Amino acid sequence: MYRSEAESARQARQSMLDTFTERKALYDSVSAVTGIPWFNLAAVDQYERTLSLAHPKTRPLRDGLVAIHLTEYRWVGFLNPNHQDTNLRSIRFFDGFGRDGDGDGKADRNNDADVLYSMADFLLRYGTSPADFDIGIWEYYQNDRSVKRIKQFAKIYSLFGTLDLHRHAFILPLGGDYSYRSTWGAARSYGGYRIHEGTDLFAHYGMPVRSAAYGVVEVMGWNRYGGWRVGIRDLNNVYHYYAHLSGFNKKIKEGDVVQPGDVVGWVGSSGYGKPGTQGKFPPHLHYGLYRDNGLTEWSFDPYPHLRKWEREERNRKRSGK
Numbered sequence: 332m333y334r335s336e337a338e339s340a341r342q343a344r345q346s347m348l349d350t351f352t353e354r355k356a357l358y359d360s361v362s363a364v365t366g367i368p369w370f371n372l373a374a375v376d377q378y379e380r381t382l383s384l385a386h387p388k389t390r391p392l393r394d395g396l397v398a399i400h401l402t403e404y405r406w407v408g409f410l411n412p413n414h415q416d417t418n419l420r421s422i423r424f425f426d427g428f429g430r431d432g433d434g435d436g437k438a439d440r441n442n443d444a445d446v447l448y449s450m451a452d453f454l455l456r457y458g459t460s461p462a463d464f465d466i467g468i469w470e471y472y473q474n475d476r477s478v479k480r481i482k483q484f485a486k487i488y489s490l491f492g493t494l495d496l497h498r499h500a501f502i503l504p505l506g507g508d509y510s511y512r513s514t515w516g517a518a519r520s521y522g523g524y525r526i527h528e529g530t531d532l533f534a535h536y537g538m539p540v541r542s543a544a545y546g547v548v549e550v551m552g553w554n555r556y557g558g559w560r561v562g563i564r565d566l567n568n569v570y571h572y573y574a575h576l577s578g579f580n581k582k583i584k585e586g587d588v589v590q591p592g593d594v595v596g597w598v599g600s601s602g603y604g605k606p607g608t609q610g611k612f613p614p615h616l617h618y619g620l621y622r623d624n625g626l627t628e629w630s631f632d633p634y635p636h637l638r639k640w641e642r643e644e645r646n647r648k649r650s651g652k
């Protein structure tokens with residue numbers, strides 16, 4: 332049983348790596364033609380993927396390497412009577428979005444290269460400088476939040492130079508003296524009735540708190556409930572919230588990129604009052620996860636993910652990887 336589980340995990344990992352290799356090659360080829368850096372194309376595509384995962388009914392995940400979601404109407408042009416049109420001239424005539432990225436003379440909505448190139452072609456209308464790219468994505472999404480996310484993703488991709496950035500670490504040192512259980516939805520008393528959106532991990536003061544994922548530090552500072560807290564945005568458009576810290580890692584600041592296992596701060600009991608308040612409850616790490624759906628964020632239960640990441644990291648250690 333254990334062996335087959337390990338084997339299927341290995342196969343899943345390999346097929347994911349193959350997908351990343353193919354996808355990266357596609358970004359590189361469209362980047363070579365358009366001059367748009369591959370990590371900007373990767374960031375837009377990944378942002379689109381997270382929106383499809385958040386809205387599976389209204390925008391199903393595209394079947395292919397690229398997740399950029401374009402409706403038929405948008406592709407061929409709203410007034411185009413032929414909803415399956417692949418003719419470059421008529422699509423242009425109807426002001427459709429579709430372009431030809433692979434050089435076969437057709438704009439095919441089911442072709443990955445055509446879809447990615449069409450997006451790049453749209454962005455190129457605003458120019459090729461970094462500032463022009465910001466304008467292009469703003470024009471496309473008409474939303475500051477989308478621009479911010481895409482720039483965060485691009486920063487992570489450009490720093491690491493790969494798409495293979497979905498490994499997780501457990502958020503406390505493995506084997507440390509900590510305990511946690513599922514506390515999702517429990518009532519709590521301070522600040523009026525709010526359900527408990529997260530998992531509490533009990534540990535002693537000063538235990539290192541580690542980033543679970545590759546991501547960008549979005550927030551670092553005081554919050555009335557959370558005390559000293561850190562918020563990190565990952566490539567799945569999930570916000571990781573670490574609260575009640577005794578202090579932060581001074582080498583990290585807002586806007587920095589972190590990787591799994593990086594120490595962001597230390598367990599404490601800060602919060603529930605003015606800046607600096609601590610000791611109103613036993614030391615613990617409050618950990619929350621929030622998914623961004625493009626307009627708003629909602630929390631989901633971290634507990635099963637924590638168990639999984641803890642197990643995965645233990646297995647990696649055991650196998651010496």
Ligand SMILES: [Zn+2]
Nearest residue numbers: 529530531617
């Ligand atoms: Zn909590």
